[in-house]
Amino acid sequence: MTTLNDRRRVIPAAVDVDTTDSVSNNRREKPRRFAGENSHVASFRKDIGHVATETYLITGLTFTLLQYLGIGYRWISRFLALACYAMLLMPGFLQVALCYFFSSKVKRSIVYGDQPRNRLDLYLPTDTHKPMPVMIFVTGGAWIIGYKAWGSLLGLQLAERDIIVACIDYRNFPQGTISDMVHDASQGISFVINNIANYGGDPNRIYLMGQSAGAHISSCALLDQAIRESVKGDTVSWSISQIKAYFGLSGGYNLLDLVDHFNNRGLHRSIFLSIMEGEHSLKKFSPEIRIQDPCIKDSIPLLPPIILFHGTDDYSIPPVARLVYRHEIRWYILFFYFVEANN
Numbered sequence: 001m002t003t004l005n006d007r008r009r010v011i012p013a014a015v016d017v018d019t020t021d022s023v024s025n026n027r028r029e030k031p032r033r034f035a036g037e038n039s040h041v042a043s044f045r046k047d048i049g050h051v052a053t054e055t056y057l058i059t060g061l062t063f064t065l066l067q068y069l070g071i072g073y074r075w076i077s078r079f080l081a082l083a084c085y086a087m088l089l090m091p092g093f094l095q096v097a098l099c100y101f102f103s104s105k106v107k108r109s110i111v112y113g114d115q116p117r118n119r120l121d122l123y124l125p126t127d128t129h130k131p132m133p134v135m136i137f138v139t140g141g142a143w144i145i146g147y148k149a150w151g152s153l154l155g156l157q158l159a160e161r162d163i164i165v166a167c168i169d170y171r172n173f174p175q176g177t178i179s180d181m182v183h184d185a186s187q188g189i190s191f192v193i194n195n196i197a198n199y200g201g202d203p204n205r206i207y208l209m210g211q212s213a214g215a216h217i218s219s220c221a222l223l224d225q226a227i228r229e230s231v232k233g234d235t236v237s238w239s240i241s242q243i244k245a246y247f248g249l250s251g252g253y254n255l256l257d258l259v260d261h262f263n264n265r266g267l268h269r270s271i272f273l274s275i276m277e278g279e280h281s282l283k284k285f286s287p288e289i290r291i292q293d294p295c296i297k298d299s300i301p302l303l304p305p306i307i308l309f310h311g312t313d314d315y316s317i318p319p320v321a322r323l324v325y326r327h328e329i330r331w332y333i334l335f336f337y338f339v340e341a342n343n
Contacts, residue, residue: 123155140212215251
């Protein structure tokens with residue numbers, strides 16, 4: 001017969017069993033928590049490593065560029081003027097930067113190639129219930145300071161109007177020369193054409209646009225692609241026929257006319273020629289001159305409709321000017337809808 005004391009001894013034993021099971025479960029859960037914590041730590045370390053690599057790269061390129069430019073009174077005074085101008089524009093920059101870094105509709109730094117600057121940003125409309133038209137945008141920056149984020153204001157504006165925008169980054173000088181920039185732009189265009197359907201884009205409504213140096217680079221990439229396609233048996237990763245229209249804004253398409261102009265504006269002749277791979281390459285990278293070559297006459301009919309814009313007071317690239325950037329966006333939207341309405 002079980003006594004009260006026996007029952008008292010049984011009860012703690014049962015409690016001890018439950019406690020043991022709880023301890024055992026906790027021990028099994030700990031590795032899971034540790035695994036999750038380790039994955040977060042690994043991801044954080046990867047991000048820190050990426051930032052450190054990019055910082056090291058930019059710092060090295062800055063010092064290399066300064067070796068080309070030299071440091072004199074003229075450059076210091078212009079740098080200070082640029083800094084003051086940037087400070088005045090800072091409130092607007094901050095507003096755009098907040099959207100660029102924190103909006104869920106901006107997909108930043110999508111890798112399209114194996115070079116350090118082979119990245120692009122995607123600006124997606126809120127409603128993607130049906131395939132949307134796509135604008136591929138190559139930003140400017142005098143072939144030296146170009147960056148994909150320069151197209152953020154345009155991307156945000158067009159995304160509000162149900163247009164997907166892909167801003168392509170590319171190697172700048174001195175990290176690369178003009179042939180590297182054209183190659184990067186072409187590779188970025190290829191990536192967008194072949195993958196934009198995965199992001200809600202319509203592969204049958206893709207447009208290409210470039211601004212300033214970006215207009216020059218993208219027009220060279222477009223012409224090179226047409227030439228490759230006109231040569232039978234040449235392998236291509238994208239087709240010129242997949243671009244419905246090309247928009248060039250404030251671009252320079254004849255480099256022979258720009259050498260002295262840029263030299264007078266502060267981009268020294270030796271630097272400009274280094275960017276363009278020597279004086280002997282100026283014609284090769286001048287679309288205006290190159291399309292007159294009878295050897296490539298079979299390539300010209302392959303080109304899409306081309307619309308070039310220039311303002312009337314541009315001192316950066318003669319003979320006419322680009323408009324204020326906000327006005328440029330309005331022109332982009334206006335003519336984009338014009339092309340869409342007529343197709």
